Amino acid sequence: MSARGSARDLARLREDLSFEEEAVKQYGRMGARAVDPEVKELFAELIRGESGHRRGLRRVIERVEDPATPVVLFCPLCGWELDFGPDPQEGAVAKCPMCPGRFALRLSEGDDWQLERLEP
Numbered sequence: 001m002s003a004r005g006s007a008r009d010l011a012r013l014r015e016d017l018s019f020e021e022e023a024v025k026q027y028g029r030m031g032a033r034a035v036d037p038e039v040k041e042l043f044a045e046l047i048r049g050e051s052g053h054r055r056g057l058r059r060v061i062e063r064v065e066d067p068a069t070p071v072v073l074f075c076p077l078c079g080w081e082l083d084f085g086p087d088p089q090e091g092a093v094a095k096c097p098m099c100p101g102r103f104a105l106r107l108s109e110g111d112d113w114q115l116e117r118l119e120p
């Protein structure tokens with residue numbers, strides 16, 4: 001999936017990333033103020049967990065932004081994957097490999113890919 005057509009997904013991912021970054025900072029401040037070694041360790045453990053989420057979200061965002069990543073949407077009739085390949089043109093057509101569904105790729109005003117059902 002290229003960044004084009006992924007505005008809503010990227011906005012949500014960046015929102016989640018921002019939350020994880022803030023959590024790492026907050027836990028760091030709380031851990032620094034803690035006196036009890038067990039409480040310090042608890043915050044250190046929380047930081048490790050949130051840091052893992054942060055790394056994972058960064059990787060997903062990079063993949064979504066990578067023009068080599070194919071645009072894959074799900075067939076609204078059966079749920080199977082519709083692969084439009086990397087960097088498709090608006091209007092590209094895909095036939096669902098599992099059902100009679102045929103769809104054209106459309107770009108919404110908000111820059112999100114949508115499917116328009118075509119006659120079989």
Ligand SMILES: [Fe+2]
Nearest residue numbers: 075078096099
């Ligand atoms: Fe389908």
